[in-house]
Amino acid sequence: MAEAAVAKKQGxxxxxxxxxxxxxxxxxxxxxxxxxxxxxxxxxxxxxxxNSLVMAIAVVFVTMFxxxxxxxxxxxxxxxxxxxxxxxxxxxxVTIVELTLKAVSYDSYKQLSVFIGLIITNCIVMGRLxxxxxxxxxxxxxxxxxxxxxxxxxxxMAIAFVRELFGKGEFFGLKIxxxxxEYWVDxxxxxxxxxxxxxxxxxxxxxxxMFVIAVMIWIHRAWKPQLxxxx
Amino acid sequence: xxxxxxxxxxxxxxxxxxALTLAGLFTFLKPVHEANExxxxxxxxxxxxxxxxxxxxxxxxxxxxxxLFKTSIDQKVVNQRGEEMSEADVVAAGYKGxxxxxxxxxxxxxxSDADRLLPFYTYTNAKGEKSYIVSIVGNGLWxxxxxxxxxxxxxxxxxxxxxxxxxxxxxxGAEIKDNTSWKNQFSGKExxxxxxxxxxxxxxxxxxxxxxxxxxxxxGATITADGVAEMMDRGMSYYQxxxxxxxx
Numbered sequence: 001m002a003e004a005a006v007a008k009k010q011g012x013x014x015x016x017x018x019x020x021x022x023x024x025x026x027x028x029x030x031x032x033x034x035x036x037x038x039x040x041x042x043x044x045x046x047x048x049x050x051n052s053l054v055m056a057i058a059v060v061f062v063t064m065f066x067x068x069x070x071x072x073x074x075x076x077x078x079x080x081x082x083x084x085x086x087x088x089x090x091x092x093x094v095t096i097v098e099l100t101l102k103a104v105s106y107d108s109y110k111q112l113s114v115f116i117g118l119i120i121t122n123c124i125v126m127g128r129l130x131x132x133x134x135x136x137x138x139x140x141x142x143x144x145x146x147x148x149x150x151x152x153x154x155x156x157m158a159i160a161f162v163r164e165l166f167g168k169g170e171f172f173g174l175k176i177x178x179x180x181x182e183y184w185v186d187x188x189x190x191x192x193x194x195x196x197x198x199x200x201x202x203x204x205x206x207x208x209x210m211f212v213i214a215v216m217i218w219i220h221r222a223w224k225p226q227l228x229x230x231x
Numbered sequence: 232x233x234x235x236x237x238x239x240x241x242x243x244x245x246x247x248x249x250a251l252t253l254a255g256l257f258t259f260l261k262p263v264h265e266a267n268e269x270x271x272x273x274x275x276x277x278x279x280x281x282x283x284x285x286x287x288x289x290x291x292x293x294x295x296x297x298x299l300f301k302t303s304i305d306q307k308v309v310n311q312r313g314e315e316m317s318e319a320d321v322v323a324a325g326y327k328g329x330x331x332x333x334x335x336x337x338x339x340x341x342x343s344d345a346d347r348l349l350p351f352y353t354y355t356n357a358k359g360e361k362s363y364i365v366s367i368v369g370n371g372l373w374x375x376x377x378x379x380x381x382x383x384x385x386x387x388x389x390x391x392x393x394x395x396x397x398x399x400x401x402x403x404g405a406e407i408k409d410n411t412s413w414k415n416q417f418s419g420k421e422x423x424x425x426x427x428x429x430x431x432x433x434x435x436x437x438x439x440x441x442x443x444x445x446x447x448x449x450x451g452a453t454i455t456a457d458g459v460a461e462m463m464d465r466g467m468s469y470y471q472x473x474x475x476x477x478x479x
Contacts, residue, residue: 078233078238080233084242085245088246095253099257102267106267106268106271107271204401
């Protein structure tokens with residue numbers, strides 16, 4: 001496996017392999033569209049881009065530091081209890097994120113409510129600890145954590161872009177298109193060329209995220225045929 | 232393979248470290264959390280009279296909101312017999328601070344009707360016009376819903392509403408909080424019928440006919456909307472004895 005090969009080379013260099021750790025999860029090894037992990041939260045928080053951004057930052061923070069800490073402790077962690085130890089590390093980091101968010105941006109905290117806490121159960125985090133951080137040095141594990149967090153975040157933002165624009169006619173809370181003068185394109189205005197437009201309420205509901213993810217997976221595989229599972 | 236002793240030692244050290252870190256961070260951030268919660272609550276109260284404010288709440292800084300609340304809101308706690316409660320009574324009911332803004336309306340929901348504390352705010356604008364804001368709580372589809380209702384000085388005409396919820400579905404039940412045009416329907420509706428009897432606002436499925444006691448429902452959110460109607464009816468009736476009293 002590519003991951004095992006990386007482990008043999010040590011040192012704080014940033015070469016081809018290190019770059020691969022960061023870039024691969026963005027496309028060819030994306031946690032959502034290729035590994036199909038972390039779907040629940042991708043459904044839940046993507047009604048608006050602002051929430052998705054906060055969620056993405058939180059996940060990058062958690063994947064990076066949990067990989068770093070787990071990797072630093074990997075020789076000290078008793079194998080019998082390693083899953084519990086990983087879970088404690090993740091839960092601690094998530095609680096730190098939650099407490100900080102509650103202090104820094106109370107509105108986002110209120111809107112994301114339980115979903116920040118549910119990062120603990122996001123399979124991406126624990127998956128990376130088991131698959132990578134337990135066998136690699138802290139520097140590369142942190143890179144791998146950042147890469148996977150970003151890969152998750154990018155897809156989250158893309159889904160949120162579609163859902164927010166077509167569901168609410170907004171972009172990052174900026175009013176783009178809708179039936180009142182507050183919007184940039186006012187579909188209710190007399191003689192508006194967009195008078196036929198109706199926001200698609202389905203986009204706000206959870207099933208829409210499923211459709212959007214499915215279409216993204218489709219496009220991704222059509223673009224990179226090597227990802228298609230032939231078995 | 233680690234021995235059992237090593238495992239126990241590792242787990243103990245790790246647990247202690249984690250507990251200390253989290254407890255420390257929690258204690259350190261607690262004052263900030265409490266300030267944020269208090270500000271959020273003030274914002275929720277003021278958003279019921281949003282149409283009467285000079286600047287929209289979303290454009291105000293935290294300090295400006297604190298300031299506005301301090302200068303334009305007069306607060307009391309009343310009970311269902313229409314009596315005003317003293318600060319000592321409110322503190323005795325478990326709210327440090329003793330003012331209406333400290334009362335947690337969702338906690339009051341668990342008490343029996345007669346024991347409930349009812350926060351009552353009077354908003355006075357720059358011209359000296361008064362409006363009253365009261366807090367109500369009820370059940371939506373998945374969890375609790377609550378809100379602040381502003382009434383004009385006659386104690387019957389609704390000036391504005393602001394609802395919030397714990398877990399209603401985004402796009403459906405959550406519209407009670409997010410959909411401004413739905414909330415705006417409440418403005419101008421009446422809580423008293425022509426003959427002087429208390430009559431709350433009904434949320435009508437299939438479109439209201441524009442009567443003074445009804446508003447449109449929300450498609451796909453019948454149960455949440457019914458919850459709002461039930462909450463309005465029960466919540467506002469709790470305040471009636473006090474309103475009768477101040478009318479005299």
